[in-house]
Amino acid sequence: MDMEATANGSIVESQRLLIDGPTNPMVTPMLTDLYQYTMAYAYWKAGKHDERAVFDLYFRRNPFGGEYTIFAGLEECIRFIANFKITEEDISFLHDVLPSTCEDGFFEYLRGVDCSDVEVHAIAEGSVVFPKVPLLRVEGPIVQLLETPFLNLVNYASLVATNAARHRLVAGKSKVLLEFGLRRAQGPDGGISASKYCYLGGFDATSNVAAGRLFGIPLRGTHSHAFVSSFMSPDEIIEKSLRSSDGSCTCEDFVSLVQTWLSKIQWLPSFRGIFSETNQSELAAFTSYALAFPNSFLALVDTYDVIRSGVPNFCAVALALSDLGYKAVGIRLDSGDLAYFSCEARKFFSVIEKEFDVPGFGKMSITASNDLNEETLDALNKQGHEVDAFGIGTYVVTCYAQAALGCVFKLVEINNQPRIKLSEDVSKVSIPCKKRCYRLYGREGYPLVDILTGENEPPPKVGERILCRHPFNESKRAYVVPQFVEELLKCYWPGTSDKPREELPSLQKIRERCMNQLEQMRPDHMRRLNPTPYKVSVSAKLYDFIHFLWLNEAPVGELQ
Numbered sequence: 001m002d003m004e005a006t007a008n009g010s011i012v013e014s015q016r017l018l019i020d021g022p023t024n025p026m027v028t029p030m031l032t033d034l035y036q037y038t039m040a041y042a043y044w045k046a047g048k049h050d051e052r053a054v055f056d057l058y059f060r061r062n063p064f065g066g067e068y069t070i071f072a073g074l075e076e077c078i079r080f081i082a083n084f085k086i087t088e089e090d091i092s093f094l095h096d097v098l099p100s101t102c103e104d105g106f107f108e109y110l111r112g113v114d115c116s117d118v119e120v121h122a123i124a125e126g127s128v129v130f131p132k133v134p135l136l137r138v139e140g141p142i143v144q145l146l147e148t149p150f151l152n153l154v155n156y157a158s159l160v161a162t163n164a165a166r167h168r169l170v171a172g173k174s175k176v177l178l179e180f181g182l183r184r185a186q187g188p189d190g191g192i193s194a195s196k197y198c199y200l201g202g203f204d205a206t207s208n209v210a211a212g213r214l215f216g217i218p219l220r221g222t223h224s225h226a227f228v229s230s231f232m233s234p235d236e237i238i239e240k241s242l243r244s245s246d247g248s249c250t251c252e253d254f255v256s257l258v259q260t261w262l263s264k265i266q267w268l269p270s271f272r273g274i275f276s277e278t279n280q281s282e283l284a285a286f287t288s289y290a291l292a293f294p295n296s297f298l299a300l301v302d303t304y305d306v307i308r309s310g311v312p313n314f315c316a317v318a319l320a321l322s323d324l325g326y327k328a329v330g331i332r333l334d335s336g337d338l339a340y341f342s343c344e345a346r347k348f349f350s351v352i353e354k355e356f357d358v359p360g361f362g363k364m365s366i367t368a369s370n371d372l373n374e375e376t377l378d379a380l381n382k383q384g385h386e387v388d389a390f391g392i393g394t395y396v397v398t399c400y401a402q403a404a405l406g407c408v409f410k411l412v413e414i415n416n417q418p419r420i421k422l423s424e425d426v427s428k429v430s431i432p433c434k435k436r437c438y439r440l441y442g443r444e445g446y447p448l449v450d451i452l453t454g455e456n457e458p459p460p461k462v463g464e465r466i467l468c469r470h471p472f473n474e475s476k477r478a479y480v481v482p483q484f485v486e487e488l489l490k491c492y493w494p495g496t497s498d499k500p501r502e503e504l505p506s507l508q509k510i511r512e513r514c515m516n517q518l519e520q521m522r523p524d525h526m527r528r529l530n531p532t533p534y535k536v537s538v539s540a541k542l543y544d545f546i547h548f549l550w551l552n553e554a555p556v557g558e559l560q
């Protein structure tokens with residue numbers, strides 16, 4: 001073993017100790033497609049297993065009919081590769097399932113495989129990214145074994161982060177977005193991943209306790225229908241006393257205090273005709289809940305009738321709490337016309353504020369939920385609404401509008417020989433060569449274009465005109481004079497003394513990056529209807545090379 005290999009090996013060893021394994025313990029070298037191992041055997045048998053290959057991981061089309069994507073899942077890929085080890089149990093299983101003709105030497109080889117000689121360059125997690133640009137460039141021997149786990153870790157993560165970002169853009173910055181999807185997610189990993197990557201994409205909090213614990217995501221929750229319906233009458237409330245918030249006195253019968261407030265509200269001239277009686281079992285549930293959580297009283301008001309029962313009952317309890325120095329949080333609406341009900345509830349709160357002189361009551365928070373998605377958020381905005389927070393589950397976590405992102409992992413070079421994958425469909429032709437990627441920014445501070453170049457081409461320079469070409473369409477090209485040049489692919493594994501490994505930032509930092517990047521984009525790329533495509537280009541030299549290789553590899557047809 002030479003000195004450099006020894007030094008590199010020890011760096012890898014020390015870094016492995018620093019990097020935890022993947023969040024999901026199911027993410028092991030076994031979480032792959034069988035053909036990765038049969039290919040590995042065939043490479044080994046052909047003596048090709050030590051050949052250095054370069055693969056690009058990229059997607060071909062932005063999801064959800066949009067023109068941008070959020071890259072997520074990188075940290076999990078690095079955790080996977082840093083801890084890559086095929087165990088004795090794995091080897092014994094592979095021995096059983098692979099054909100008996102597989103020679104023992106192969107299993108001996110697998111025993112020694114780690115990823116110390118694999119290099120990963122990647123775009124920072126949380127970045128806004130575009131089709132055809134490599135999100136990861138993976139180089140080394142046995143890289144094909146990484147294809148399936150890497151794609152699995154990036155595809156859904158990026159899809160759901162993008163979905164979350166799109167919901168954020170429609171909802172607007174000032175609204176609170178709560179992810180409520182665990183019950184509807186695609187199994188436990190779907191649920192945990194959804195919570196993590198929705199937060200990355202711009203949600204504020206999750207209801208998922210496990211995700212809160214694992215990732216430090218703020219946890220939030222409201223109130224359930226079952227709790228409301230579980231009450232039959234106020235007589236069920238046994239312990240009726242409540243100490244004031246400053247501890248100075250105790251209200252011995254909070255239930256009666258609530259009833260008193262309800263009658264006062266009932267007789268307000270402004271409300272004559274809106275409601276006469278409210279549902280008493282609902283009132284009991286709200287009262288009981290307030291006794292349990294006087295500091296954070298939030299009620300689900302749509303179990304029986306939002307305006308005739310839920311909202312007045314909520315107000316009666318909130319006013320009783322206010323007498324004791326507590327400030328109620330607000331309501332949740334989970335059915336019906338959310339725009340209409342939110343506006344009616346807001347009017348109701350404003351009247352209470354004015355009539356009973358309770359400062360701030362009109363600003364009571366209104367949360368809405370129930371099958372919300374981009375379209376309903378957009379419709380609510382157009383109609384006008386008074387919702388402060390949206391609880392979104394099914395549509396965001398299942399990525400209902402698009403099932404998969406479609407990232408692929410394609411060989412672009414082997415033993416320094418560029419490779420291309422041809423297709424009838426031009427959008428599926430791969431861009432060969434080990435490449436560098438840059439984002440060029442214009443005078444107004446917006447990113448203008450991403451450009452891919454060969455590894456050894458000189459980088460684009462600030463203030464210097466560079467020709468950016470569409471990779472496959474000869475007539476599409478533009479000169480760009482960048483005001484700022486950002487190299488996109490950075491070294492994430494393993495890192496050496498002269499090329500250190502990029503840090504893996506906290507989820508909070510990744511989320512900030514995502515928010516900042518989204519804000520930096522030109523608005524026409526981000527709009528929902530007919531967004532302008534962002535340009536992804538190649539250098540003139542790479543363009544010529546792609547087309548040279550294309551002609552070289554494509555057989556000439558013969559007409560008869």
Ligand SMILES: Nc1ncnc2c1ncn2[C@@H]1O[C@H](COP(=O)(O)OP(=O)(O)OP(=O)(O)O)[C@@H](O)[C@H]1O
Binds near residue numbers: 370
């Ligand atoms: N003002 C609005 N504009 C557009 N869509 C809305 C508006 N208010 C609610 N929605 C959406 O309309 C749909 C209403 O669905 P649905 O009719 O199944 O529910 P519901 O009858 O109100 O409630 P549930 O069935 O839960 O009692 C939901 O997707 C909701 O998000």
Ligand SMILES: O=P(O)(O)OC[C@H]1O[C@H](OP(=O)(O)OP(=O)(O)O)[C@H](O)[C@@H]1O
Binds near residue numbers: 372
């Ligand atoms: O609607 P989603 O976006 O998936 O958000 C989560 C939903 O989960 C809860 O109720 P659940 O749907 O279980 O019952 P419900 O339909 O009767 O409200 C909650 O009340 C929301 O409606």
Ligand SMILES: O=C(O)c1cccnc1
Binds near residue numbers: 181207220221369
């Ligand atoms: O806290 C809530 O209101 C909640 C959580 C998950 C799903 N639906 C609602």
Ligand SMILES: [Mg+2]
Binds near residue numbers: 370371
């Ligand atoms: Mg529902």
